[in-house]
Every structure is written in structure tokens, then in C-alpha cells.
Amino acid sequence: MKKLLMTASLAFFAFTGAAQAEGKLSIYHWFEYIPQELLDKFAKEYDVEVTMDTYDSNESLLASLKAGKLGAYDVAVPGDYMVKILNNEGMLDTFDPSELSNFGNIEEQWVDVSFDPGRKSSIPYQWGSTSFSVNRDVFAGPIDSLAIVFDPPEELQGKINVLDTLGETLTLASLYLGIPQCTPDKSQLKELNALVQGAKQHWASFGSDIAKDVLVSGDAAVGMIWSGFSAKARSEGANIEYAFPKEGYIVWMDNVVLLKDAPNRENALKFMNFLLEPENAAAVTNYAQYSAGVKGVAPFLEPAVANSPESNPPAGQKGVFVEACPQEVQVLYDAIWTNLKK
């Protein structure tokens, strides 16, 4: 009798778990990248129950989806190179521009991008740069070189936090060395490996989700960080300056993609459309402090955000996009990264 009860309740749970009712939206997003108020606004406007899980790197997103989470989420927010990779893995669904009434709001320069020509599976979310920030209370010298991270001066050794993502960290290392991305040349790769192994001893931690907190709390004096996140850290009291190194730094665009087997495709498209409203895109920008890829956001932006040093690099700086490498080359970089994280 008791066993029957148990089996019945287990079955009940399984059933309620499996069936996805109407009026839901399941988002897979970066941590701390969208204000709760905006999600609530969407939920109210469209009468949709919104749930959101988070990841802290493009690679974790991919690993999760490959591990079986595809089909559990409607939309995700990968970076430019990861959109291409997801597409190659067959994980994206497509839509027709006519399905999004606000499609015309996308800024011209972001409509036909190399990682999704004509925008068949994605819309722009935010774009920004990745570099590093230094606590000016600890170090007052020049910070215009990636040497601060990869060959730090004595006062900064042991106080550096590095982002926990292969794509960005190794690309910055490559820029510092002056070697091309996705190089199959083993001698260059060995140089890269030697560089990061040598630099590792001066690093305090690997972490993306802690990147802002370590600077605010003082656990680190130098942090590899995204531009908007750095602006946020400043607004929370960290006396930091964002660097634009002469060797180059990374620029990226994050995009909202429609995932394959999305359980709520309709609501997913509504959400993407919602994000293309200038007012809403501005809300994200004000929160995350990057730049939107949508027309007409300027009047809604807070001046501190619009004028932040992070979003306004000095002229003549080199920003590069991270490239997605072909498989045979990617395994080499994976090996360097695994070696580094050991």
C-alpha cells in the first residue's frame, strides 16, 4: 500500500516535471547580466513564467548543452565565437526576420555578422571588450600592457585574478606574445604554454563569476574582466582603472540565440523581440554597463554608463574578436588550457 503510494507520487512528479505547460520561458544566461526588473516586466507583459539558469563562460554553456541540457532551455546568450560553434554543432534553431517585429531595430553594423550572416538564429544582446582592471590604490604605474597580467611587477604578484574561460584568457596571452590565434604551429603553442605556466604562479585565482567581487573586496589587485563588469565594480566602490593594452584586447558581442528543441519557441521569439525594444535594451545596458546593438537606446541611457571610460576606448586601440578554431587546432588549445588548470 505504502509502496503503491510512493510509486504513484513519483509518477506524479515525473509527469509534472516532464510536461511543459503553456506560458513558460526557460532562459540560460550569463550570471548578473540582466536586471530582475526587466524579466518581471516581460513576465507581466506577456503573462509568461520565466525561469533562468546561469553559466559563467561560453565553454560551460557548451559543455552543459552537450551534456544533455539541450531541450531544457529556450534561449541562451553565447558570445560571437560560441554562436558559430553552437551552429556547427547543430544546436541552434532558425527563425525568419518577419517573425520578429522589431528586427529592424538592430543596428546596421550588427545585422550581417560573420558568425551568423543575416541573423538567422540570433539577435544582438550587448557588445563590449575584455581586458583587465588594476586597483589604483595598490599600483600607480602604467597599465597599458598585458605584461601586468602575464609578467607582473613585484607589487602585483599573487594578487591577480584571471577569467575562467579558455577563449578569452588564451587569446589575450596570444596577443601579448604576438602570435596569431588558432595557430597550428606547435612551437608557437609551446611558447604560449610556457608563458601561461610561468604567469600562473603569480595568479591568485581563476574565476569569472568572482571577477567583480575580488576587485571590490580587495582579494585581488588586478583582475581580468569584462568592460561593463569593471564599470560595475567601480560603481560599487573599487578604485580601479580599466586598461586598454597596446598589444591589443578582445572585443566581443553577446547574442541571444534560439536553441534547437526549445520547449517554448513562441515565447522565446517574444522575448527576443522584447529585447530589441530600445527601452529594454537600454535597461540591460544601464544594468550591465556595456553597449547595446539596438538603435535608439541613447535617450534611455544613464550618463554614467554612456560616458564610462570602459565603453569609450581611446582612439587607435586594437580590439580583436576571438576566433573559433577548427577541431584539430582547438584540441591543441584545449590541451594547453587543461595543462594550465591542473
Place this chain on the structure above:
Amino acid sequence: MAAKTDLRRFPGFLTLTIICLVVLYAPLIVVAVYSFNASTSITKWGGISLAWYIDVFTGPEAPKFQQAAINSMVIAVTAAIAATIIATLAAVAMTRAGRFRGKTLSFALISLPLMVPEVVTAVASLVFFTAIGFTSGLTTILIAHIVFCIPFAYLPISARMQSIPDMYEQAAMDLYATPREAFKLVLLPLMTPGILSGFLLAFIISLDDFLITNFVKGAGVETLPTAIFGSVKQGIKPNIMAISTLMLIVSVIFVSLSWLIGRTGQNKNQET
């Protein structure tokens, strides 16, 4: 006549005990104190205020934590009930069914969740659920929790059952009761303190779990520990400290409850 050594007084032991208690309580008390800090900065004292407690219940992150708390409670109650039932049946078999084939194996099986390191259980569960394609939200967590709650429920129940002589059930059966009636009307009432202890223990253990839950949870599902962990990674904000103080208070209540139950159990035992 030789001096009588008092083994109860070892020099320095009292000091060490005090140190022990200080170490155990210091972080919790410090956090509790700071949770009443009015200023946003964690370490600069700004005056006493309940602002963060209000924020826990009404702030922007409130719905997330509330949903997580509800999830945690639902799972904990259900898992504890299921584990207690299973553990009671198992305890009956282990202490009252004489020798049976596979008894030692059964004991090993019940203790298995205790012996396997938590991270291994987490990995194994994740691998298993993914392989059979079972990824629905709360259910995976619930199943994993029931499994590791079983030995925790089993321990107090079995201990109590062993200390109850079976002469009452024998007497009942001499009076023509069936084993099932003997169980329901004689053993079960005597067992109540043990069963309640087992339930409480299983409940707290389920509420507490982080690692296994984090591995197997479905999309969009958070329990209180996983929500707190995610939030902490981005900085220890004062609302987290408020939540942690609240949980400290809840724990005090639970320990007191279980002590009272333990006491009643002892008294009942002395009466019988």
C-alpha cells in the same frame, strides 16, 4: 592511602573546550552581527538596521530566494517522509525478522550512501540521470535526496527499535494479533520518538545538501543552498548574511525540537 586521581579534571581541557565553542560560533555570530549593519559596505559599520532582513523578503532577489526556499522545503519534507518510511520498514526487517539471507548485504546497502563520498554520489547520479534521459527539474533532486536520507533516518529508528524488547509484540501475538496488527498497534507507537528523530534528521540533511543537488538539478530549478552559493560567488552581500542568520535561528529551533523529542523518548522508556 594513595591520593585519588580525579580523571574528570584534566588541566587545559576546559580551555580547549571553550576554544572549540568559540571557533564553532565565531563566524556565525560575526555574520549575524553584520547582518544588522545599515550600510551597504560589508565591513564598515553603519548603525543597526533591519534593512537587509526586509530586503530578503521584498527586494529584487526575493522571489528567487523564496522559490528556492519553497523548493528546498518541499523536497526536504517529501524526501524525509519517504526515507523515514523506507528506513522504518528496513529497520523492522533488520531487528525483528531474525536471520535472513542477505542480511549483512542489506546492512551494507543501507549504509552505502554514508560510505560513498558525496562528490562521487553527485557524479554518479548526474551520469545516471543523463544516460537515461531523465532531466526533469525537482524530481531528480528528490530521488537523490531520498537515497542519501535513508541511512540518516535509519540510524535513530534502528537504535530505538533495538532498545525496545519484543515482548510486547509477542504478548500481543499471544493474544491472537497478526504481526501486522502487532506492528501497527504496539511497536509503532513505542517507536514514535525514534521515527520522529529519524524524520528530523533526514529533513535537516536534505535541507542542507549542496553538492549533490547542484549536480542533478534540472533547468531553472534552485534550492536554497544552490541559490545562496550562486549568489555568494558574486560577492557576500548583506542579504546573504541576513539569510544565514535566519537559517541559524531555524537550526536552533530544530535542535531544541529534537532534544525535546529525545527527552520524551527517554522518559517514556523509563516509564515502560
Place this chain on the structure above:
Amino acid sequence: MAAGATTSGGTVSNIYKGNSAKLMLPAWAMVGFFLLAPVMMMVVYSFLTKEFRGGVIWDFTLAAYDQFFFDRGLFGDEPPSIEWTYIGIFWRSIWQAGVATIACLLIGFPTAWFIATRRPSTRSAWLFMITIPYWVNLLIRTVSMKFLIRDTGPLNEFLLWTGTVSEPLGLINTNFAVQLGLFYSYLPFMVLPIYAAVERYDFSLSEAAADLYSSIWTTLWLVILPVVKPGIVAGCILVFVPSLGAFLAPDLLGGAKTFMIGSLIEEQFKGSAGNWPFGAAASTILLSIVMAVLLIYARNQNKGSER
């Protein structure tokens, strides 16, 4: 007289004889299907091939174990030598767990002894005080510890304010922080079994024996410890095993330099490394070590009871 009737508390009776299978079935079903089977599947996974960028291919290979034990150069094209990194991580975890266990023992034993030797009326109060932190969520406790000892936290603030130190002790993100965290997490597990053993201890006998010895410490060493040893051993195991596979303390308190087994395994499944077979292999190795320790413990228990 009913059959099988010796009825002093603790003896097994035969009331439910014949029903044992039905009674054990739920337990067998739950644990067997949802723990035993998953663990076996995990072991199987450790012999599969990692798919590029995550997932597994059902191709049997020893690649995961090879990666664990052997270093074949950065790109797999050099002759194999011993890979010390992962063995090092395991060794470091064993060492950290060991230090935490010893610390728990040094503080936990006197505490347990002290509480157990109080008068019964005060004894429950002491026990109550010791048990409460145990009931607080481990995550909360670890976070609280992190808050306390970080460079800008209250402990350093206090030390700076009283002038005891001139700059913050760099406590966070060190081996010491992790050991402190482990000690803090599992201390009650050491105190309670020793307390249970000491409570049953017959003082009158040993007080007589103790009168023969010169100092109270000799008595401790020669008379008391051998008798409460089972409690001590149980406490050590209850601290050592969870510390070995711990995740929260190393992750929140440790930082990059104190990678332990728990973090290594978590990284394979939840982090960006995405190497499931390797994670399964590391888990299998950890499980084997723990099972070996428990088996030795069980053997010793059996030997003890035969005497």
C-alpha cells in the same frame, strides 16, 4: 511460551521472519537503483572516450586513466612519464584531510572528554551548545568563515585596529584557509563519537588503576586512550572521509592554488573542462581509496570483537 522469545532489549526476534524480503524491498529498490547502479555506470563511464567539447562516445578505452597517471607531453606526442599533477592533487587532498583530522582530534578529544565528564545536569547544556552549529547549513558555515578571515573581513580589521599586525594576514586562498575550513566543517563529527565512547567509560575502575601512575597524563595515555580508541577511530574516519572529497571549503576558501579532489571532479562536470570520462575516472579512484580505508576499519572492528 512463544518461539524465539529471549526478550532483554537488543536481541533479534523472529516475529517478521519470512517477511524480510518484502520489508527490505523499498530500501533495496531505492538505493540499488539510484545509487548502486549509478555508481557502477560512473565506473563504466571512466572507460569511455571523451567526445570533442563535451559528452561521451561509447568507445571503450583507458584514455581517462592514462591521462590521470601519465604525462605524454603537451600534445600527446612525447614518450610517457609519470603525471604527477593529479597524483599530487590526490596526495595534497589526503594531506589536507589528514591535517584537518589531527586538528579536530587535538581540539575535539579534550572537548568531548570535558563534556562527558560533567555532571549530568550541565552535560546536556554543553552538548546542546556543541550540536547547534552542526545543524546549520554547511554552506552557510563555510561562507561565514570566508567572510571572517578575508583580507577586508572583521578578523583582519580587528587585528589592524588593535595594532597587532600592520597589514592583513593573507589568510584567504591559502592551504591554511582550506584546512581551517575543513576543520570547521567537520569538528562536530569528531566530538560526538568520542563523547559517546567516553560516556560509557567506567571511571571507577580506571581511577583505581590511575592511582598507580605518577601523572594524570600517563594515565590518559596508558589507561584511557586504549579504551576509548573505538570512539576516536570512528571520529577520525567521520572527519577524514568527507574532508577528502570536500568541495565547498576548497572552492570558497582556497582559490587557484589549493585544488583538491572535489574541485577537480566538479570542474570536469560543471566547469568548462567538460571531460566526463576523466571526471568519472577521478571519482572511481577516490571511491576506491575511501572503500579501502573503510574496509581496513571494518576488518579491525571485527578483529576487536572476536577478542
